[in-house]
Amino acid sequence: MNIVKKRVGLLFALCLLLLLIGQVKSLSAQAQTPAEAEVVTQTPSTPTPESDPLSKRQHQEIKKIFDDPIIKSAQLSVKVQRVRDGKTLLARQSNQLCIPASTNKLVTGSAALNILGPQYRFVTKVLADGRPDAEGNVHGNLYIVGSGDPSLDLDQVYELAHGVRIAGVKKVLGDLVGDDSFHDQERFYADWGRQTHRAYHASLGALSVNYNTITFWVRPGAVEGAPATVTIEPLVSGTKVSGTIQTVAGAGNKCYLSLSNGSAHVSGTVGLFAQPNPTFHAVSDPLPLALAAFREALAKEGVKIVGKDRAGKAPAKKFLVHKHESEQLSLILRHLFRFSNNFTAEQILRTIGAVQTKQAGSRENGAQAITDWLKRNNLYQEGAVVYDGSGLSRQNMQSADSMVSILQFMAHNPRVFPEFLEAQPIAGVDGTLRFRFRKSALKGRVRAKTGLLNGVISLAGYSYDARGELYAFAALINNFQPTQGVRGPQLLTERMLDVLME
Numbered sequence: 063m064n065i066v067k068k069r070v071g072l073l074f075a076l077c078l079l080l081l082l083i084g085q086v087k088s089l090s091a092q093a094q095t096p097a098e099a100e101v102v103t104q105t106p107s108t109p110t111p112e113s114d115p116l117s118k119r120q121h122q123e124i125k126k127i128f129d130d131p132i133i134k135s136a137q138l139s140v141k142v143q144r145v146r147d148g149k150t151l152l153a154r155q156s157n158q159l160c161i162p163a164s165t166n167k168l169v170t171g172s173a174a175l176n177i178l179g180p181q182y183r184f185v186t187k188v189l190a191d192g193r194p195d196a197e198g199n200v201h202g203n204l205y206i207v208g209s210g211d212p213s214l215d216l217d218q219v220y221e222l223a224h225g226v227r228i229a230g231v232k233k234v235l236g237d238l239v240g241d242d243s244f245h246d247q248e249r250f251y252a253d254w255g256r257q258t259h260r261a262y263h264a265s266l267g268a269l270s271v272n273y274n275t276i277t278f279w280v281r282p283g284a285v286e287g288a289p290a291t292v293t294i295e296p297l298v299s300g301t302k303v304s305g306t307i308q309t310v311a312g313a314g315n316k317c318y319l320s321l322s323n324g325s326a327h328v329s330g331t332v333g334l335f336a337q338p339n340p341t342f343h344a345v346s347d348p349l350p351l352a353l354a355a356f357r358e359a360l361a362k363e364g365v366k367i368v369g370k371d372r373a374g375k376a377p378a379k380k381f382l383v384h385k386h387e388s389e390q391l392s393l394i395l396r397h398l399f400r401f402s403n404n405f406t407a408e409q410i411l412r413t414i415g416a417v418q419t420k421q422a423g424s425r426e427n428g429a430q431a432i433t434d435w436l437k438r439n440n441l442y443q444e445g446a447v448v449y450d451g452s453g454l455s456r457q458n459m460q461s462a463d464s465m466v467s468i469l470q471f472m473a474h475n476p477r478v479f480p481e482f483l484e485a486q487p488i489a490g491v492d493g494t495l496r497f498r499f500r501k502s503a504l505k506g507r508v509r510a511k512t513g514l515l516n517g518v519i520s521l522a523g524y525s526y527d528a529r530g531e532l533y534a535f536a537a538l539i540n541n542f543q544p545t546q547g548v549r550g551p552q553l554l555t556e557r558m559l560d561v562l563m564e
Contacts, residue, residue: 115151116562123561128154132550136542141462142535142562145473145524151533151562156462159445160538163513164402165465165522166453171395171485172468173432174410175478178417180392184211186269188226189380191236198232204367204383205376206356207241208269210416210423211388212409213397215272216296216355218386223359225384237369238357240349241376244268245412246424249346253455259321259343262454264405266412267348268423271355272296273405275342280317282332283309290332294319296355297326299371305329312336319343349373392481399485399511400493404452411451425450441467453513465522465536473524473534483509486523498552502560503528510535517541519551527563535559 116124128134141156143149162169174182186209191202204226208214245268250257257263264274279293290307297303305328307317312333320327321343345351353371360367388394391410398406408425411432416423418431429448436442443464449457472482487493490505494512499505510523522536537558542551 115149120561120564124152124558127554127558127561130554132543132545133539133554136551137540139462139538140536140558141466142533142559143466143470145470145532145534148470152558153462156466157443159443159459159461160520160540161456161515161518162453162458162460162465162522162538163515163518163520164404164453165511165513165520165536165538166448166458166460167398167402167407167451168465168511168522169432169436169448169460169468170407170411170451171398171482172472173435174391174395174414175472175482176475177414177431177435178391178410180390180478180481182391184209184213184388184413185385186211186214186222186388187385188222188383189376190231190234190383191377191380193381194230194232198230200231200234200236202234203236203239203369203374204231204234205239205241205374205380206269206352207244207376208267208352209244210268210270210409210413212270212273212403212406213388213394214270214386216359219271219355220359220362222384222386223356223363223365225386226360227363227365229383231365231383233366233368235368237374238353238360238367238371239374239376240269240353240371241374242267242269242349243375243422244416245409246422248424249348251425251450251455253449253457257344257346259345261342261344262404264344265346265348266405266408267352268412269352270348270405270409271352273342273403274348274351275344276321276351277340278317278319278328278343279338279340280307280315280328280332280336281338282334282336285309286311286334290317292328294326296351296358298324298350298354299357300324301326303328307332309334315339317341321345392485395481396485400487402494402512404454407451407453409451436468439471441471443467453515456515456518460538462536462538465538466534469522469524469534469536473532483524486511499556502556504556504559504563507563508559513538514548517544519548519555521552521555525559525563533563 139156139158139160140154142151187207189205190200194200249265261275277295281291283290286309288309290309302325307328308331310331313335314333315336317330317332411428412423414431415428419427432448443461446464447459449455472479486509487495489495489499489508507526510521513520518540520538525533537555539551
C-alpha cells in the first residue's frame with residue numbers, strides 16, 4: 063500500500079513538473095512575440111502622423127505652390143531644415159545644381175568669416191621715400207598702397223590726407239604713386255557680359271575709392287530756365303566737363319552723365335523743386351580715380367604734390383607716413399549682404415586669394431581658396447562651382463543641399479554665427495528684403511540673401527517659425543515662366559515659407 067502511495071506521489075510530482083515547464087515555455091514565447099512584431103512594423107516606409115512634420119493642409123498648400131505654372135517646369139532646388147537637429151521639413155530636388163545668383167554672396171561671406179576672421183581689417187598705407195625735412199618737404203615720391211579695401215570712401219580719403227599733414231608733410235617733390243599690386247590687374251570679367259556705367263558693374267582694384275564710382279549731383283537753378291549746378295566727385299585730373307542741364311517746372315529729375323576717354327558730358331532737365339539726390343556711375347579704370355581723390359584731399363589739407371599721378375609698386379622699407387584701417391570684416395559683410403554689393407564681394411574674394419596664396423589676389427585663386435575651404439569642411443557638393451564672389455556669373459553652381467549645409471555649418475559655429483546672421487537683410491524691414499514679406503507673419507522673422515539674374519530667382523538664409531524654432535533654407539529657381547515677371551516666383555517662395563513656418 064505504501065509502495066502504491068509513493069508511486070502515485072511520484073506520478074503527481076512528475077505531472078506538476080511537466081505543467082510548470084509548459085507554463086515557462088508559454089511565457090517565453092509570449093515575451094518574444096512583441097519584439098518580433100516590432101521588427102515587422104518597422105519595415106514599412108510610410109510615415110506615421112507623428113513622424114510627418116507637416117499637416118495635411120500644409121501638404122496641400124505646398125503641392126499647389128509647386129504645381130503653379132510659373133515654376134512647375136522650372137529647374138529648381140529647395141530645402142528647409144531645422145537648425146537644432148538637422149530635421150528636414152521640406153526637400154524638393156534639393157541636390158539639383160542651379161545658378162545661385164546673388165545668394166552666392168553667402169558662400170563668399172561664410173568663407174571670409176572663417177578664413178580671414180570677423181575682426182579682419184583692410185589697411186591702406188601712405189608711404190614716402192623718406193621722412194619730411196624741417197620744412198615739411200618729402201624728397202621723393204608719396205605712395206598710396208591699397209589692400210583691397212571695398213569700403214574706402216571719400217570721407218576716409220580726407221582722413222588719410224589729414225593724417226599726412228599731421229605727420230608734417232607739406233610738399234612732395236616727387237610723384238603721387240598708386241600701388242594696387244595686392245590684387246591682379248583684371249578689372250572686369252568677360253563672363254559678366256558688356257561692362258556698363260551702372261554701379262553694379264564697378265571695376266575692381268586693390269586701391270579703390272568710393273566703390274570705384276563717381277557721384278553725380280544736380281541742384282536746380284534759382285528759377286525756371288536757369289542752368290542747374292552740377293557736381294561730379296571725385297573728378298579725375300584733366301577731365302573736361304561739357305553740356306548743361308536746364309531747370310524746368312515741377313520736381314522731376316531727368317539728368318544724364320556720360321563718361322568717355324577723359325571727358326564727362328551732362329545733359330537733361332531738373333525740376334525747380336527736385337531734391338538733389340545723387341546717382342553713382344562706375345568707372346572703367348579705378349586707379350586714376352583713387353589718385354585724383356587723394357590729390358584733391360591732400361590739396362585741401364595744404365599738401366602740394368609737385369609730380370604727376372601714376373601707377374607703381376612701393377619699394378620695401380619705406381617711411382610710413384600714415385595708415386587707415388577699415389571697419390572689421392563683420393561690419394563690411396553687413397553692407398555686402400543687405401545691399402548685395404557686387405564690388406564688395408569681389409574685393410573680398412580676391413583678398414582671400416591673396417592672403418591664402420601670398421600672391422596677387424585674383425578671381426582664380428580666390429575662388430579656389432573658397433572651394434578648398436568648402437571641401438575641408440565637407441560642405442562641397444560634387445559639380446558645384448564657385449566662379450566669382452558676387453554671383454554675377456552664370457557659371458556659379460550650387461544646390462539647396464550645398465547652401466543649407468553651409469548655413470547649418472555657420473549656425474553651429476558660435477565664433478562667427480552672430481555676425482553672419484546679423485549681417486543679412488531682415489524681411490519687410492531693410493536691405494534687399496525691405497519690400498518683401500511686408501504683409502506676412504514672417505516680417506522680421508526671416509533673415510536671408512536674395513538673388514536675381516535673367517531667368518533666375520533665389521532666396522537663402524534663416525527663418526524662425528511661430529514657436530521660435532530656427533530653420534535654414536534655400537530656394538534656387540532657374541528658367542521659370544516670366545508671366546508675372548520676377549515677382550511671380552518670389553511670391554511663391556514667400557508663400558512656401560509662410561506655410562512651412564506656421
